[in-house]
Amino acid sequence: MLKINFKDNQILPAVGRDLFLAGFVLLVIFSFLELFKPRIVTNYLNLDIFLFFLLLLGAVAIMHQRQEKKKIKKLNFLDYSTICLFSVLVGILIFYLTRTTGFFSFLIGLAGVVICYFFIRETMEY
Amino acid sequence: MTMIMNMMKHMTTTIIMKFIKAVIIIGSVCLVLFLILQDMAWTGRLEVQTDFKKFTPFFTILKPQDRNIIGDVAYIKGEPAYFDLYLPRDFDKAILEIEYKNEFGYPIQIGPNVGLEWELKDLSGDLPPDENNFIIQSAKFDLEGKNINNGKLRFIISLSGLFEPEKGVYVKNLKITLLRDPLWQGSAADNLISYLKYAKNQF
Numbered sequence: 001m002l003k004i005n006f007k008d009n010q011i012l013p014a015v016g017r018d019l020f021l022a023g024f025v026l027l028v029i030f031s032f033l034e035l036f037k038p039r040i041v042t043n044y045l046n047l048d049i050f051l052f053f054l055l056l057l058g059a060v061a062i063m064h065q066r067q068e069k070k071k072i073k074k075l076n077f078l079d080y081s082t083i084c085l086f087s088v089l090v091g092i093l094i095f096y097l098t099r100t101t102g103f104f105s106f107l108i109g110l111a112g113v114v115i116c117y118f119f120i121r122e123t124m125e126y
Numbered sequence: 127m128t129m130i131m132n133m134m135k136h137m138t139t140t141i142i143m144k145f146i147k148a149v150i151i152i153g154s155v156c157l158v159l160f161l162i163l164q165d166m167a168w169t170g171r172l173e174v175q176t177d178f179k180k181f182t183p184f185f186t187i188l189k190p191q192d193r194n195i196i197g198d199v200a201y202i203k204g205e206p207a208y209f210d211l212y213l214p215r216d217f218d219k220a221i222l223e224i225e226y227k228n229e230f231g232y233p234i235q236i237g238p239n240v241g242l243e244w245e246l247k248d249l250s251g252d253l254p255p256d257e258n259n260f261i262i263q264s265a266k267f268d269l270e271g272k273n274i275n276n277g278k279l280r281f282i283i284s285l286s287g288l289f290e291p292e293k294g295v296y297v298k299n300l301k302i303t304l305l306r307d308p309l310w311q312g313s314a315a316d317n318l319i320s321y322l323k324y325a326k327n328q329f
Contacts, residue, residue, distance in 0.1 A: 042183055
């Protein structure tokens, strides 16, 4: 009988990464929806929980990728600049979505920048 | 034999991964659609409630703050008190249900803002009080022509005769049911246009 091997770290990390990417895309969509119509997302969705799981998934995905040693590509200055800009954009989106929570909004935005930066860098390096 | 087994294993893993990806994508699309449809009140009915202990997406706390005390339940010690309701779109009617304890028998009136005035209504209901003397009563309002600014409608709670702060009224819960035509009734295009117009006026 065929068995799926969860121990060789193929399926679960891939699912985690897919969930993080889906969550990230949702975050962008939510931000645009909020720009178009305020409270369309925040009225019905607990953003604290959503962002907590999104950042958690991002952190787990980074940690898993950092364990893999086989480097293929070195990044140049342009790559790093793009990653930085993109990460800051993500941070601003998170900051905008959670703006009603005050200082916590700033912290979670900063966490989003850091996680996004490392995640994209690790993804591009391997 | 081992090669075939490995190939089958690989194929199974690939199929499972594709299935999981499809579930994630469909789930994300459903979530976005759910949020939009919910905001459009596609069933024609939206129920929101608050206990006034903190700001919620639909309600503010009771204002002004020096006329209220927030403990296990909200306590109104001065009158009148106000609260704001944030409407996600245009609605025709609102049914307001309030659970309160009025030990000193003040005549309580509630109503939305109509320009410089208030459309005050008496509360009514047949439900008996619970063991702590909290009673649920309601009032129905027509929302047409009300002063809705940036999606916000202010309500007043009037308690005539409340002059002593220690003889106030406890408010445990407030539920508002907002009503309009469902999405499938009438023209869906008109419904969508009125939603977009409302969204535009929120800025």
